[in-house]
Amino acid sequence: MSSLSLVGLSHHVAPVELRERVSLDLAAAAELARSLGDAVCLSTCNRTELYLAGGDVDRAAEALAEMAGDPLDGVLYRLHDDAAALHLFRVAAGLDSLVPGEAEILGQVRDAYESVQTGPLLGRVFRQALAVGKRVRSETSIGESPASVSSAAAALAVQVFGDLDGRRVLLIGAGRIGELTAASLVSRGAEIAFVANRSVDAARSLARRFGGAEVALDDLPTALAEADVVVSATAAADVVLHAGDVPVRRRRPLFFIDIAVPRDLDPAIQELDGCFLYDIDDLEAVVAETLAGRRVEAARAEHLVAEEAERFHTWRASLEVVPAITSLRAHAERIRERELAKVEGRVSERERRTLESVTQQILNKLLHLPTVRMKEAAAGADGASYADVVRHLFGLDEK
Amino acid sequence: MVEALFWPALVGYGEAALAYASMRTSRAATWGVRLGWLAQTALLVVQAVHADGFPWSSWSGSLNLFVWLVVGAYLIWGCRPRFRLLGLAVMPLAAALFVVARLGGGTVAPGRSHYSNVFLVLHVGFVLAAFAGFTLAAALAALYLWEEGRLKRRAPDILRLRLPPLQALERLTRRTISVSLPLLTLGLVAGVVRLREDGGSLDALEALTLATWLVYGAFVVARPGGRRAAYLALGGFTLVVIARLALSAGHFA
Numbered sequence: 001m002s003s004l005s006l007v008g009l010s011h012h013v014a015p016v017e018l019r020e021r022v023s024l025d026l027a028a029a030a031e032l033a034r035s036l037g038d039a040v041c042l043s044t045c046n047r048t049e050l051y052l053a054g055g056d057v058d059r060a061a062e063a064l065a066e067m068a069g070d071p072l073d074g075v076l077y078r079l080h081d082d083a084a085a086l087h088l089f090r091v092a093a094g095l096d097s098l099v100p101g102e103a104e105i106l107g108q109v110r111d112a113y114e115s116v117q118t119g120p121l122l123g124r125v126f127r128q129a130l131a132v133g134k135r136v137r138s139e140t141s142i143g144e145s146p147a148s149v150s151s152a153a154a155a156l157a158v159q160v161f162g163d164l165d166g167r168r169v170l171l172i173g174a175g176r177i178g179e180l181t182a183a184s185l186v187s188r189g190a191e192i193a194f195v196a197n198r199s200v201d202a203a204r205s206l207a208r209r210f211g212g213a214e215v216a217l218d219d220l221p222t223a224l225a226e227a228d229v230v231v232s233a234t235a236a237a238d239v240v241l242h243a244g245d246v247p248v249r250r251r252r253p254l255f256f257i258d259i260a261v262p263r264d265l266d267p268a269i270q271e272l273d274g275c276f277l278y279d280i281d282d283l284e285a286v287v288a289e290t291l292a293g294r295r296v297e298a299a300r301a302e303h304l305v306a307e308e309a310e311r312f313h314t315w316r317a318s319l320e321v322v323p324a325i326t327s328l329r330a331h332a333e334r335i336r337e338r339e340l341a342k343v344e345g346r347v348s349e350r351e352r353r354t355l356e357s358v359t360q361q362i363l364n365k366l367l368h369l370p371t372v373r374m375k376e377a378a379a380g381a382d383g384a385s386y387a388d389v390v391r392h393l394f395g396l397d398e399k
Numbered sequence: 400m401v402e403a404l405f406w407p408a409l410v411g412y413g414e415a416a417l418a419y420a421s422m423r424t425s426r427a428a429t430w431g432v433r434l435g436w437l438a439q440t441a442l443l444v445v446q447a448v449h450a451d452g453f454p455w456s457s458w459s460g461s462l463n464l465f466v467w468l469v470v471g472a473y474l475i476w477g478c479r480p481r482f483r484l485l486g487l488a489v490m491p492l493a494a495a496l497f498v499v500a501r502l503g504g505g506t507v508a509p510g511r512s513h514y515s516n517v518f519l520v521l522h523v524g525f526v527l528a529a530f531a532g533f534t535l536a537a538a539l540a541a542l543y544l545w546e547e548g549r550l551k552r553r554a555p556d557i558l559r560l561r562l563p564p565l566q567a568l569e570r571l572t573r574r575t576i577s578v579s580l581p582l583l584t585l586g587l588v589a590g591v592v593r594l595r596e597d598g599g600s601l602d603a604l605e606a607l608t609l610a611t612w613l614v615y616g617a618f619v620v621a622r623p624g625g626r627r628a629a630y631l632a633l634g635g636f637t638l639v640v641i642a643r644l645a646l647s648a649g650h651f652a
Contacts, residue, residue, distance in 0.1 A: 159558070159564055160566065161565075252624075253625070286555050286557060286558055289558070
């Protein structure tokens with residue numbers, strides 16, 4: 001079987017100016033992989049890597065350098081066999097990502113693998129990588145906590161309300177950061193009911209996109225009466241919403257997210273009954289804490305990945321003895337058929353079937369233990385010697 | 400036989416009380432609760448078969464029944480991974496009370512019942528079931544106050560050490576009390592019937608139980624929200640604790 005190689009660059013070694021030059025969309029990545037033979041190209045915003053089964057690593061490196069328009073000496077890494085497999089498993093598990101445990105990479109690995117036809121070696125290593133990624137996510141909690149301010153804000157809203165389905169969001173400010181946070185809430189089932197902004201046109205445009213209504217800044221108290229979550233991200237120099245403007249709400253919590261600097265929302269809102277206010281510092285503290293938790297889980301995930309890498313090594317090693325095992329079985333089968341042919345016509349049909357079955361069973365039982373022992377030896381370092389001994393003892397190479 | 404069932408139940412509850420401390424072992428803890436509760440159910444059945452009359456008429460016997468009811472209520476409402484910390488509050492208490500019940504002789508084959516009439520049995524049975532529900536509601540309310548406090552002071556670890564959502568805790572507290580209050584009402588009605596038959600008068604314990612009913616009745620009627628609801632649930636539970644202690648000291652004397 002051919003050897004596994006990897007050549008590529010990632011955020012660990014290459015700045016974004018370089019990564020963006022070798023970044024490819026899925027179709028272009030598949031095209032590049034096909035031009036290199038049995039290969040898979042994984043290209044994301046953080047990495048471009050080429051996995052090759054017995055291909056020309058130098059040619060792959062040249063292809064990347066050509067795209068970069070620069071020689072990539074000192075930036076490209078090259079890994080082979082077990083090291084390449086281990087790297088792919090860590091990538092699929094999110095352990096090589098900028099944010100440990102991020103989930104998107106697993107889908108990107110799957111897309112890269114499914115975009116090309118692969119041989120048995122790449123097929124096996126990618127299928128196992130996908131299984132490793134799933135296993136790490138199900139057996140550790142590395143991906144459970146939010147890793148960004150916007151996702152932390154949404155997770156906190158869930159912590160207050162439980163289900164966000166049908167929860168109404170009031171978005172104050174029509175800027176990009178507020179929109180991102182709103183989108184994070186929408187992805188969990190909330191609806192953007194109101195958008196308030198100094199520029200009414202911008203408010204209307206954003207409200208239309210989310211299916212909500214624009215409101216004037218003066219009408220905030222009215223909108224507040226109907227909202228469950230308030231996201232504020234304006235560029236205003238002063239407080240936009242004072243505690244006195246928040247209506248009294250009975251048995252309905254109100255969750256405020258203030259991601260503006262300077263702050264939009266009066267800090268005294270936090271003192272109101274049923275009101276919870278998180279500003280940007282609070283959210284960043286929550287994210288820092290969850291990232292620390294991810295790092296703890298990452299250590300557990302590394303153990304799982306190492307286990308899987310060991311399994312891959314065993315599988316690869318067992319391939320060394322497969323040709324010898326196949327020859328041995330074929331040799332035995334030929335002898336069996338030859339001997340059966342000698343009694344052909346001298347026994348009844350029923351007796352012939354019995355002989356077929358009995359000789360087959362003898363053969364299977366006789367070859368079972370040598371087959372297992374050879375595979376075991378292959379998992380260590382003795383696979384090749386065992387294969388040679390078997391070939392010599394049974395004269396397998398002489399035919 | 401009774402002895403052989405006590406230990407599996409205690410091991411189940413004890414294992415759950417310890418295993419709920421970690422997220423990784425919370426599934427094993429839930430199995431501990433389930434298996435322990437099944438063993439205690441079997442224990443109660445054996446006690447009932449061998450009893451002459453109501454099997455749990457002693458204070459320790461009633462404590463045994465009370466533990467079974469509390470764990471049963473927990474199995475219905477709270478035995479979920481997200482409610483791990485509720486298990487951490489309920490199961491050590493259940494295990495400890497179960498041991499106390501045993502030390503008091505409440506987990507052995509019972510002798511002759513003190514209870515002479517069916518209304519007394521119904522009275523005690525319903526009141527204990529309601530008290531078990533109120534205990535669980537109090538644990539939920541305490542969790543609510545803790546989680547609300549963490550949200551208010553913006554604890555950075557709020558998403559690492561996750562409790563159930565605030566509104567889920569509030570909803571479950573209300574639901575548990577709404578189910579338990581009718582049981583307490585039935586228990587009180589049975590008690591009043593028994594009093595009439597015996598020609599007795601209202602004692603301090605019965606007056607306290609009536610006060611408990613009024614507090615939880617106010618909870619259901621006024622439907623308070625947020626912190627007020629949690630405080631009221633805990634206030635009612637204080638009366639439940641006093642009633643339980645009074646029950647131990649007086650009712651079974």
